[in-house]
Amino acid sequence: MTKLATKPAPENVHKFRTYSRRVEALLDELVPEPNRNDRKLLKRLSRLRKKAGRVRDLDVQLASLGSLKIPQDVGRKSQLRHSLAEERAQREKKLAKAFDGETLRELRRRLKRAASHEIPESMEPLALAMRHLSQLGRDHAPLTEKILHQYRIAGKRARYLAELAGKDPEAQRLVDQLKRMQDVIGDWHDWLKLTQKAEELFKGGQDSALLAVLRNVTRAKFRQAVDALTETRAALSGKKPPSMGELPGRRPPAQAASTTAAVA
Numbered sequence: 001m002t003k004l005a006t007k008p009a010p011e012n013v014h015k016f017r018t019y020s021r022r023v024e025a026l027l028d029e030l031v032p033e034p035n036r037n038d039r040k041l042l043k044r045l046s047r048l049r050k051k052a053g054r055v056r057d058l059d060v061q062l063a064s065l066g067s068l069k070i071p072q073d074v075g076r077k078s079q080l081r082h083s084l085a086e087e088r089a090q091r092e093k094k095l096a097k098a099f100d101g102e103t104l105r106e107l108r109r110r111l112k113r114a115a116s117h118e119i120p121e122s123m124e125p126l127a128l129a130m131r132h133l134s135q136l137g138r139d140h141a142p143l144t145e146k147i148l149h150q151y152r153i154a155g156k157r158a159r160y161l162a163e164l165a166g167k168d169p170e171a172q173r174l175v176d177q178l179k180r181m182q183d184v185i186g187d188w189h190d191w192l193k194l195t196q197k198a199e200e201l202f203k204g205g206q207d208s209a210l211l212a213v214l215r216n217v218t219r220a221k222f223r224q225a226v227d228a229l230t231e232t233r234a235a236l237s238g239k240k241p242p243s244m245g246e247l248p249g250r251r252p253p254a255q256a257a258s259t260t261a262a263v264a
Contacts, residue, residue: 001107004052005099008092010059013052020049023114025160029128031117041110044103051095058088061194068217072209080198080210125164126171132158133178133236145192148225152185155232177235184228188221 003012024045027038034042062084065077132154159178165171195214202208 001099001104005096005101005104008052008055008095010056013055013059013095017049017052017056020045020052021156022160023111024049025157026164027114027117029157029161030119030123037110037113041107041114044107044110048098048103051091051098055088055091055095057190057193058084058091060190061197062088064190064194068210068213070209070213076198076202076208076210080201083201084197119164125161126168126174129158129162129165129171129174130236132161143226143229145222148185148222148229149189151229152182152189155182155185177232181228181232185225188218188225191218191221194218 001016003009004016024042027034027042031038062081065081065084068077070077155178159175159182162171162174162178191214195211195218198211198214202211
């Protein structure tokens with residue numbers, strides 16, 4: 001938190017966002033009757049996490065754009081990079097300002113109080129995690145962009161709880177499965193946001209090679225995200241996932257790969 005108050009570097013922004021989500025998930029699940037300190041801590045963390053999230057999103061979008069290797073539309077790519085960098089600088093200032101001395105002192109005080117909570121002996125982390133994932137194992141669809149993103153958030157919470165089970169083999173397998181799903185869906189979501197930023201910046205750019213490539217990459221990432229969720233559902237339900245050719249609307253591997261060839 002101190003580093004965020006001085007220079008919100010990408011690594012520190014990411015860590016705060018991740019750790020604050022963990023605190024929120026654990027307090028929500030492990031404290032049946034949160035006290036006044038817990039409620040105020042969660043409210044403050046949520047507000048700061050969202051500010052950090054806006055900076056983190058721009059960091060990822062800049063990295064994704066940098067990995068895009070296309071010879072056309074160099075001017076638009078440079079313009080998009082400049083726009084993202086400017087917004088990132090503005091968000092960084094707001095984030096650093098939010099972590100003023102008074103806020104840091106309050107957060108440390110409330111975190112110290114919250115740390116006095118003990119994990120109930122009867123608590124079974126794996127059972128709690130599986131309860132959160134009950135819907136992931138059900139084969140209902142169609143899978144929309146909104147639903148995919150919701151599953152990613154649900155998967156995060158379940159993963160944080162499963163990690164409390166320590167070296168339990170079943171819990172570790174679940175953590176690995178959820179992490180893979182989160183990474184793939186998150187990758188798609190990051191490219192989607194980048195594409196939306198480009199579309200907003202270049203309104204009416206139907207002839208833009210940059211927009212065409214971004215849309216193609218995002219579509220391919222969406223299919224990969226659907227595959228990852230399908231595999232996770234199958235693993236949770238004990239079923240064998242369908243092969244690539246059996247998935248509805250699945251492009252042939254060669255065609256899907258061609259859409260991401262521009263990504264280094």
